[in-house]
Every structure is written in C-alpha cells, then in structure tokens.
Amino acid sequence: MEQLALYGGQPVIGTDRSLPNLFPRDIAPKAYDFVKEVLDSGFHPIRGMAERFEHKFAKMNNARYALSVSNCTSAIHTALAALEVGSGDEIVVTSISDYGSLAGVLALNAVPVFSDIDPDTGNVNAELIAKCITSKTKAIIVVHWHGSICDMDPIVSLAKDNGIPVIEDCCQCPFGEYKGKKAGTMGDIGCFSFDAEKHLSTEHGGMVLTNNKELYDKAFKFAISRGAYEVPGYGRKYDVIGLNYRYGDLEAAVGMAQLDTIEQQNARRVASADRLMDKIATIDGVIPISIAPGSSCLFWIFPVIFQMERFNTDIRTIGEALSTEGITGCSHLPYYFFVDACDYLEQSCERERYPGALKYISRTVRWVWNDKYTEEDVDLMYKAIKKVADYFRASE
Numbered sequence: 001m002e003q004l005a006l007y008g009g010q011p012v013i014g015t016d017r018s019l020p021n022l023f024p025r026d027i028a029p030k031a032y033d034f035v036k037e038v039l040d041s042g043f044h045p046i047r048g049m050a051e052r053f054e055h056k057f058a059k060m061n062n063a064r065y066a067l068s069v070s071n072c073t074s075a076i077h078t079a080l081a082a083l084e085v086g087s088g089d090e091i092v093v094t095s096i097s098d099y100g101s102l103a104g105v106l107a108l109n110a111v112p113v114f115s116d117i118d119p120d121t122g123n124v125n126a127e128l129i130a131k132c133i134t135s136k137t138k139a140i141i142v143v144h145w146h147g148s149i150c151d152m153d154p155i156v157s158l159a160k161d162n163g164i165p166v167i168e169d170c171c172q173c174p175f176g177e178y179k180g181k182k183a184g185t186m187g188d189i190g191c192f193s194f195d196a197e198k199h200l201s202t203e204h205g206g207m208v209l210t211n212n213k214e215l216y217d218k219a220f221k222f223a224i225s226r227g228a229y230e231v232p233g234y235g236r237k238y239d240v241i242g243l244n245y246r247y248g249d250l251e252a253a254v255g256m257a258q259l260d261t262i263e264q265q266n267a268r269r270v271a272s273a274d275r276l277m278d279k280i281a282t283i284d285g286v287i288p289i290s291i292a293p294g295s296s297c298l299f300w301i302f303p304v305i306f307q308m309e310r311f312n313t314d315i316r317t318i319g320e321a322l323s324t325e326g327i328t329g330c331s332h333l334p335y336y337f338f339v340d341a342c343d344y345l346e347q348s349c350e351r352e353r354y355p356g357a358l359k360y361i362s363r364t365v366r367w368v369w370n371d372k373y374t375e376e377d378v379d380l381m382y383k384a385i386k387k388v389a390d391y392f393r394a395s396e
C-alpha cells in the first residue's frame, strides 16, 4: 500500500507539477479598454458602465431586467426586500449553502425555515421544500449548489400552486441551463455573484435578474435609491428603508469584457469536471454527485462523495489526505450547514431534523474547481483520490 502524503509519503501531485492555481484570474483583454473609458469619463455619469453591463447580462440570459449590486449577499437581501419580506415572514431556504444565501433573511428579521437537501445532489427539491411551507411562507430561496441546477419544474409548480415567489441563488452557475432555460430566469428573481473566485469575476459584485418590472423597480429603490422617491420642489423623501448596494462602474467595466469569454470558460470548466466525474465513478466506494435530469452543472466546487461505511476513517481525514496529496484546498464542508454553523439560530438544537444535510456533510469533500485544469491535471486528481480511497478502504 502506497504511504499517504498525510503520513509522510510522496504526494501524487506537486513533485513534478502542481495543479494550476485559480489566481491570477484570466481577465478578458477588452477589460483594459472599458476601464479606461470609465476613468476617462471621470466617473460621469455614475452607473453608465454598470447599466451597460446590466443590459448585456440580461440579454445573454434572455431576461428583461438586471440590476447590478455590490455582491450576491446584497443581491439576495435586495430580492427579499423587493418581495416586501418583513419581520416574522418565513423564508424557506436550503440548509446547505454559503452564508450569503441566508444573510438577507436575517437582516430583514424574517424567519429562515431550512429545507433538508438530497445528499446525492446537495440540492433541495420540491418534496423537501413542500414540508417547509406554512401559511407564513413569504418566499423560497433555492441554491443551485456546486453549480448544479435544482430540479426546477416541480419547484416552480409547487411555488405557483402556493402563490409563493422563488429566488434562485445562481452564484455557482452563471449561464447554467435547465431544460433550455437559463439559471436565474425560472423563479421570480435570480441572484448572482462576481466575487474573485466565481466563474465570472470582477473582484466583487452581484446581480439581481428578473422578468418582472415591478420587482425590478422595488429592487432598484431598495438597493440604489436607498428607499427614496422624489417630491417635486422638495427633493428626496423615504417611504421604505433602503440601502446603498451600488456596484462600481470600474467593476462593471471588467464585467463587460468578462461576458465575452464566460461561455468558453464555462465550457472548459465543465469538460474537465465531467472527465473527473467519469473517472471517479470507477473507484470502489466513491460516487460522483447526481445531477437532476435536464440540468447543467457548472462546478464552482467539485464534490466527491465517499460512501463512509466502506472506509475506516472520517471525512475530515479524507479531505486532509487529499489536500496533502496535492489537491490544495480540498476539505470536508461542515460549516456550510447553517443549522450547525450559526451559533445564534434556534434551529441549532434540532439538527437531527436534517438527515440529508447531515449525510451530505459527513461523506462529501470538495475544492474550488478551475477552468485552467487540463486533462493531465484531472488524471492526477483521479490518481490522488484513488490512492486515498484505496488506503482507507476497509477490508471486506
């Protein structure tokens, strides 16, 4: 048995070559021209480039309205505010995600009602969401986790039957598709992130996408106008509590250029991830995640599921072993389970109500995927995963 790097052996990756780092991110060359345009304009008019970015983003997603904001945490806060969510309203939200999916719910004093997830997909589904709906449910937030689009048809039809709007958190899947429809256009509002690690990066940034003019106007008033309306001869008055979540024209300038290359980058990312999905399916005790029929998966993170009953260690050690073999950043992911991670949540004492989420965090490791990975990189990752699985696999 080959000794693991974790215990002093030779790592699979890193001796001859390391995996390409996500940073520095590839910046589309036209970004320099767009940035110069903003600088030459002396920032006048403010939102000029942001508006151009919004129009281009909306058009490429076959949506009517896009509103750029400072990040996705603020995009989701804005979406909830546009839906007039307030104190005591219940918001159904997945139990596994980045904190940014939840922050807006808490900021509005609404009550998160966590939906359990399917441990094989990492996503919520209509059946699990249905268990969370009550007469107080004001909205449903679905997260297309890993970049894999949730099975949206049953979710949208459940939401319509109950008259509840759906927010799609598309941070991990910009331009992903489900049955020919773009991520973020199947529910009522889609929210996106352009942070430094995301598919389309402008260092920071976010977007609210909708086909509903009224929701767009409310989102604009909350996130850009700070809740104000104009009174002729007086000036600004405020009839709702708003914020300033404005996105910068300089970041939008980068975004304008990045939109030209995002689809090729996504294609490269998916091709290499699909190669690894096929390869790990051949390792005894290791399974790739399931993806809903008709969904694309854009692999912001790459998950690997270990059937833990087959191994004589825990998932944390597996993550550490893979990281030391050279899959840098690979780890288990307990802190994505809100119920455990947020000390102040009342739901924390009820963690056993989420068997799917508990199963998911106890047998899944992941690392941030990267569109620079070559076939050779993928083959090295496969070798590392096989080595770790072979080492820890319990004898029958």
Ligand SMILES: Cc1ncc(COP(=O)(O)O)c(C=O)c1O
Residues within 6 Å of the ligand: 070, 071, 072, 073, 074, 097, 098, 099, 100, 101, 143, 169, 171, 172, 192, 193, 194, 195, 205, 206
């Ligand atoms: C699913 C999901 N939602 C929300 C966020 C928050 O995005 P931002 O950092 O742009 O606020 C992230 C960031 O990683 C995310 O992955």
